[in-house]
Amino acid sequence: MGASKGGASSLRAHVLIVDDSYMVAEMLSNFLGKQGCSISYALDGLSALEQIRRRIPDLIIADWVMPNLNGLDLCRQLRQSPEYAWVYYILMTAREGNDSMERALEAGADEFLSKPFQAAELLTRVRAGLRIVESRRQQYLLQTGQKQVSSPSGSVALGNRQDLVTRLPLRVAQARAQSDPLSLFVLRLANLSALGQGLEAGGRAALLKLFTDRLAHNLREGDDLFCYDEGQFIVVLPGSTLAAAQIAAERCCQRLIQDPFVVNGRALPVQLQFGAATLTDKDDPKGVALVRRAAQALRDSKNVHTSVVTAPHPIPVSDCSSGTASSELLKRLQHLEKENAELRQELETRLRQLEELRQHNQDISQGVREPRAERFEAGSPSQQPLGIRRRKPRRRLKRQLGRGGWRLRR
Numbered sequence: 001m002g003a004s005k006g007g008a009s010s011l012r013a014h015v016l017i018v019d020d021s022y023m024v025a026e027m028l029s030n031f032l033g034k035q036g037c038s039i040s041y042a043l044d045g046l047s048a049l050e051q052i053r054r055r056i057p058d059l060i061i062a063d064w065v066m067p068n069l070n071g072l073d074l075c076r077q078l079r080q081s082p083e084y085a086w087v088y089y090i091l092m093t094a095r096e097g098n099d100s101m102e103r104a105l106e107a108g109a110d111e112f113l114s115k116p117f118q119a120a121e122l123l124t125r126v127r128a129g130l131r132i133v134e135s136r137r138q139q140y141l142l143q144t145g146q147k148q149v150s151s152p153s154g155s156v157a158l159g160n161r162q163d164l165v166t167r168l169p170l171r172v173a174q175a176r177a178q179s180d181p182l183s184l185f186v187l188r189l190a191n192l193s194a195l196g197q198g199l200e201a202g203g204r205a206a207l208l209k210l211f212t213d214r215l216a217h218n219l220r221e222g223d224d225l226f227c228y229d230e231g232q233f234i235v236v237l238p239g240s241t242l243a244a245a246q247i248a249a250e251r252c253c254q255r256l257i258q259d260p261f262v263v264n265g266r267a268l269p270v271q272l273q274f275g276a277a278t279l280t281d282k283d284d285p286k287g288v289a290l291v292r293r294a295a296q297a298l299r300d301s302k303n304v305h306t307s308v309v310t311a312p313h314p315i316p317v318s319d320c321s322s323g324t325a326s327s328e329l330l331k332r333l334q335h336l337e338k339e340n341a342e343l344r345q346e347l348e349t350r351l352r353q354l355e356e357l358r359q360h361n362q363d364i365s366q367g368v369r370e371p372r373a374e375r376f377e378a379g380s381p382s383q384q385p386l387g388i389r390r391r392k393p394r395r396r397l398k399r400q401l402g403r404g405g406w407r408l409r410r
Helices: 022-032 046-054 071-078 098-107 118-142 160-177 193-196 201-216 242-256 290-299 327-377 394-403
Strands: 014-018 039-041 059-063 088-093 111-114 184-187 225-227 234-236 259-261 267-269 270-277 306-308
Touching: 014 022, 014 046, 014 184, 022 039, 022 118, 039 046, 046 059, 046 071, 046 098, 059 098, 071 088, 071 098, 088 098, 088 118, 088 327, 098 111, 111 118, 160 184, 160 225, 160 234, 184 201, 184 242, 193 201, 201 225, 201 234, 201 242, 201 259, 234 242, 242 270, 259 290, 270 290
Parallel strands: 014 039, 014 059, 059 088, 088 111
Antiparallel strands: 184 234, 184 270, 225 234, 259 267, 270 306
16 A cells, blocks of 8 residues: 555555544544555534545545534435545444444444544554555446546645745635635744754754655645745645634644654754634735735734644654554553543542631631620620610619719618
């Protein structure tokens, strides 16, 4: 299915991930992207249909429960079209039981994957599915008499600033003619100057080449990549809304820094910053205003379409090359689960302490109120009826009468 890479088979295939959970889509994208797959994504079934009409994937991994159009109905619609019959479909859900599996297979799904899934199990099913896809594709070619079916390339070609000036107006005209959305994002290597100062001769150029190659490999086929300036790139996303461009940029940043940038034997911390914008009816036909809004979003830290993603601290090179991608992902998932369990336990402890303090304060307040109530019941002046004055002591009354010459009659 692909060339060998580092002793493991690289999966040169286009995979469409359909899930309304960004966390799940991100995890699947990172894992399969490291295996060599070209990844696209959709947040619901209707968005997935639009992407499939523009470009047919080799394999689809779809969640069952989604808004607008769920994964089961999406599968049914795809199987009704002969042109999508060769696509391998994996339905993923947290449901359990034979009934759910039977419903999935009856709808036309090839595989049924339960959540939570293991990385090794997912990789095995994807590899098996892609072998079946290749056989189905050949049969489809024979039946239809076609010579080829579009398949993903290894990476997106890189253009320069002049290429951007030439090709962006064509993208704008195409989007308006077809009434399709068009978005782009500007991606900048924010700390290039600081990193370049500590590099030896040729290290800066090596870092930029490594960054450019990794960026081109993590984009979809059909996207346009341009180097606008040193360390600054523009990615044009045909058919993507602003929200989709935001997700694409965020996912791209996360995948870029997932593995360390090793230059001259050192793993460098890399900081990325991006800003996204989408085409509007008021924009000029050359796309100048579109690029300006994306650049402004990148500069404006308060803009909601700006995000900064920082890589971890420098990692020793010996630690970077050990282990396979699947084992690394499993270790990360286990580490996150352990951290979540510790945080949950700490939160429960804090809540118990807070409840004990609240009960203690309540007991103290109740203890302060009870003596007052006893004094009030004993007959304090404030509790006596109006108009009844307390009688003065007899000795004091005698003393007062004696001063005035009065005598007390017996």
